[in-house]
Amino acid sequence: MSDTAAEATVPRPAQESAIGPRRPPLLAVGPVAWARANLFSSWLSTAVTLALIYLIVRWAMGFVDWAFVNAIWSVPVVNGQAQTQACRALNGAGACWAVVTEKHRFMLFGTYPYEEHWRPALCVLLFIGLYIVSAMRRFWRKELAYIWIGTLTLIGVLMWGGVFGLSYVPQERWGGLVITLILATFGIALAFPLSILVALGRRSRLPAIKALCVLYVELIRGVPLISLLFMASVMFPLFLPEGINIDKLLRAQVAIILFAAAYLAEVVRGGLQALPRGQYEAADALGLSYWQKTGFIILPQALRLVIPPLVNTFIGMFKDTSLVLIIGIFDLLTAGKTAIIEPAWQGFGIEIYVTIGLIYFIFCFAMSRYSQGLEAELNRHRVR
Amino acid sequence: MRPMRLATLRTLGAAVLASVVAVPAMAQQPAPASGAATMEAVKSRGTLSCGVNTGLAGFAQPDSQGRWAGFDVDYCRALAVALFNDDSKIRYVPTTAQNRFTALQSGEVDVMARNTTATLSRDTSLGFDFPAVNFYDGQGFMVKSSLGVKSAKELDGATVCVQPGTTTEQNLTDWARANNIKFTPVVIERLEELVSAYVAGRCDAYTTDISGLAATRSVQPQAAEHVILPEVISKEPLGPAVRHGDQRWSDLVRWTHYLLVAAEEFGINSANVEEVAATDTRPEVQRMLGKNGGLGAMLGVDNQWAVRVIKVIGNYGEVFDRNLKALGIQRGPNAQWSQGGQQYAQPFR
Numbered sequence: 065m066s067d068t069a070a071e072a073t074v075p076r077p078a079q080e081s082a083i084g085p086r087r088p089p090l091l092a093v094g095p096v097a098w099a100r101a102n103l104f105s106s107w108l109s110t111a112v113t114l115a116l117i118y119l120i121v122r123w124a125m126g127f128v129d130w131a132f133v134n135a136i137w138s139v140p141v142v143n144g145q146a147q148t149q150a151c152r153a154l155n156g157a158g159a160c161w162a163v164v165t166e167k168h169r170f171m172l173f174g175t176y177p178y179e180e181h182w183r184p185a186l187c188v189l190l191f192i193g194l195y196i197v198s199a200m201r202r203f204w205r206k207e208l209a210y211i212w213i214g215t216l217t218l219i220g221v222l223m224w225g226g227v228f229g230l231s232y233v234p235q236e237r238w239g240g241l242v243i244t245l246i247l248a249t250f251g252i253a254l255a256f257p258l259s260i261l262v263a264l265g266r267r268s269r270l271p272a273i274k275a276l277c278v279l280y281v282e283l284i285r286g287v288p289l290i291s292l293l294f295m296a297s298v299m300f301p302l303f304l305p306e307g308i309n310i311d312k313l314l315r316a317q318v319a320i321i322l323f324a325a326a327y328l329a330e331v332v333r334g335g336l337q338a339l340p341r342g343q344y345e346a347a348d349a350l351g352l353s354y355w356q357k358t359g360f361i362i363l364p365q366a367l368r369l370v371i372p373p374l375v376n377t378f379i380g381m382f383k384d385t386s387l388v389l390i391i392g393i394f395d396l397l398t399a400g401k402t403a404i405i406e407p408a409w410q411g412f413g414i415e416i417y418v419t420i421g422l423i424y425f426i427f428c429f430a431m432s433r434y435s436q437g438l439e440a441e442l443n444r445h446r447v448r
Numbered sequence: 449m450r451p452m453r454l455a456t457l458r459t460l461g462a463a464v465l466a467s468v469v470a471v472p473a474m475a476q477q478p479a480p481a482s483g484a485a486t487m488e489a490v491k492s493r494g495t496l497s498c499g500v501n502t503g504l505a506g507f508a509q510p511d512s513q514g515r516w517a518g519f520d521v522d523y524c525r526a527l528a529v530a531l532f533n534d535d536s537k538i539r540y541v542p543t544t545a546q547n548r549f550t551a552l553q554s555g556e557v558d559v560m561a562r563n564t565t566a567t568l569s570r571d572t573s574l575g576f577d578f579p580a581v582n583f584y585d586g587q588g589f590m591v592k593s594s595l596g597v598k599s600a601k602e603l604d605g606a607t608v609c610v611q612p613g614t615t616t617e618q619n620l621t622d623w624a625r626a627n628n629i630k631f632t633p634v635v636i637e638r639l640e641e642l643v644s645a646y647v648a649g650r651c652d653a654y655t656t657d658i659s660g661l662a663a664t665r666s667v668q669p670q671a672a673e674h675v676i677l678p679e680v681i682s683k684e685p686l687g688p689a690v691r692h693g694d695q696r697w698s699d700l701v702r703w704t705h706y707l708l709v710a711a712e713e714f715g716i717n718s719a720n721v722e723e724v725a726a727t728d729t730r731p732e733v734q735r736m737l738g739k740n741g742g743l744g745a746m747l748g749v750d751n752q753w754a755v756r757v758i759k760v761i762g763n764y765g766e767v768f769d770r771n772l773k774a775l776g777i778q779r780g781p782n783a784q785w786s787q788g789g790q791q792y793a794q795p796f797r
Contacts, residue, residue, distance in 0.1 A: 146512075152669050153669075155669070166512050167512055169512070169513070169514075170510065170511075170512055170513070170514055173514065174510075174514060175510045175514035175515075175516070175540070176514060177514070178513040178514055178515070234539055236539060236540065236541050236542070237514075237540075239514070294546065294547075297547050297550070298546065298547050298550045299550075301550055301553075301554035301556065302550065302553065302554060304554070309554065309555065309556055312541075312556070389502075389544075390544055390546060390547075391544060391546070391547050392502050392541070392542040392543050392544045392547060393542075394502075394542065398502070401503070402502065402503040402509065402510060403512075405503040405504065405505050405509045406505065406509055406511065406512075407505050407506070407663065407666045407667060407774065407775055410505070410663075410666070410667040411667050
């Protein structure tokens with residue numbers, strides 16, 4: 065007994081300092097422990113994990129084989145005819161990325177004159193630059209408005225041409241990614257302010273304004289986007305006096321703006337309703353006018369509440385622009401579909417769709433990530 | 449900070465609004481007056497506005513560089529060459545099956561060369577005219593060449609792949625009854641499944657419109673293993689359409705088609721047209737190519753129009769071979785009337 069007591073009190077200086085503070089055993093923390101707890105906790109869990117790993121690895125290997133190992137990246141073109149026999153000989157064992165190599169410019173720029181492709185290419189870069197600049201909070205100043213006006217004017221000049229020695233390119237020759245970006249950017253940028261007005265109007269105490277806004281939202285939400293596009297494209301021209309034609313793209317653009325605004329208005333209204341009544345009353349007590357109250361107190365709080373559904377609608381609208389295919393506008397998706405109509409390239413749809421899907425994903429994922437960041441930053445005061 | 453940001457937002461919205469309100473002004477296009485003289489409108493505008501398919505192999509499709517090509521596109525080009533001696537002065541307006549008629553009615557396009565079937569209701573109640581039929585399509589059969597079948601009438605007792613709910617199925621039944629033949633239809637809704645059923649040998653024959661059969665055949669790895677039989681069992685006369693009530697414009701479209709057909713009949717092609725125009729002594733050829741008779745002026749173009757069109761576009765046979773032969777489409781009903789087909793040009797006099 066005394067032995068053990070003595071032993072316990074005897075210091076072991078050399079050993080203690082050499083060991084120092086020790087990490088917990090590997091099996092208690094870290095990835096191994098996580099895997100043990102979550103993937104291999106019971107025999108059933110282990111079996112499911114192993115089966116899934118097997119399937120995923122098999123699928124991934126098959127995909128790598130298809131997309132990279134067996135893939136053909138280009139084929140010879142003789143007399144303007146692509147020789148796709150090599151691709152057909154693969155019989156689906158590998159991807160024929162040659163179709164993307166050959167058609168990527170058509171997918172991105174549609175029937176825009178080939179020699180002038182640098183113009184829509186520059187426009188795409190300008191759009192992306194505009195998105196990036198607008199996303200940075202340090203640029204959220206008055207000047208940003210001028211940047212938007214300037215960039216959009218520049219894009220218009222580049223696309224149409226007809227000045228500064230650029231040749232004129234009519235709208236029906238535009239196509240591809242740039243059409244998707246134009247429809248989405250103008251659609252969202254114009255629908256958003258409109259939706260705020262409609263949302264405010266719907267909560268207005270003036271019966272005429274309220275009725276008008278309710279009517280607008282319910283009418284537009286009551287029909288699918290496709291029928292709005294049809295009306296813009298098919299019925300609207302018949303109402304115009306003879307000899308007057310409004311650009312097809314513009315008609316589609318207006319339809320998309322009206323559609324997006326109706327949905328966004330309901331999102332914004334949700335934000336307005338979520339604000340406690342005290343905020344309104346406090347603003348009134350300060351003697352602010354309606355527009356001061358709305359601008360300084362209500363909207364800044366309401367909008368940050370609805371960032372997730374707003375971005376949800378934005379992403380939806382970005383993809384909905386592909387519906388313009390039914391009225392003969394060559395957006396990214398339609399251009400891709402048209403690219404594989406040529407007999408030599410028929411049957412290589414998967415490669416085209418994978419590529420287009422990737423482009424859509426990049427834009428939508430960027431929007432999604434950005435909104436998450438914005439949400440975290442703007443709602444920092446609410447985090448406890 | 450907050451008011452500042454809001455003011456920015458507001459300015460931004462106003463700015464975007466303003467910039468887009470300015471856009472329609474730029475987007476306004478000179479439009480033809482429908483019903484009135486399309487010819488004058490087209491001439492004064494200096495470009496032809498031509499409605500085409502958004503993409504149909506062989507008939508209208510943009511190539512990798514975005515240039516339109518195809519059988520119907522060549523008709524647009526022929527008209528532009530006849531009017532302006534320049535086949536780049538065309539606005540191709542891609543139209544879908546849904547918006548094509550409005551595009552023509554509203555004057556967005558001057559002529560619609562979009563594989564559209566001429567029917568009574570389209571001619572009358574939709575208010576169009578079909579000046580000419582440039583492609584006689586119709587339902588046909590495709591079989592594997594290993595079957596050794598030369599005519600659809602040898603298909604008694606065969607299984608036939610067909611899409612349901614279309615006139616295709618009805619036509620098949622009607623034709624079988626009329627010819628006292630028994631078919632076993634294999635009805636499959638989706639086109640890809642239908643084609644793969646045929647390729648896999650679940651049916652002996654596959655039936656749909658000839659141009660569709662040809663397109664399917666051309667993408668098979670071994671196209672030569674499939675043969676399209678000569679029988680055509682339904683009528684799908686395709687041709688350019690114009691607005692009703694503008695006869696001069698309609699005349700030009702009609703006679704441009706006849707010009708291409710007649711040129712083939714007389715053995716005139718893009719390579720020899722100038723030589724023929726200078727040396728040929730056949731009276732009709734001389735009138736057609738503008739040596740005498742003043743026929744071009746009667747149509748509202750100049751007398752050299754025919755030489756120009758044939759030189760740039762070629763004759764009907766050349767147009768057909770260039771666009772449709774590669775798809776495996778045979779002349780069939782589109783052969784010259786003298787070869788047993790239905791392409792028959794009215795006389796140039």
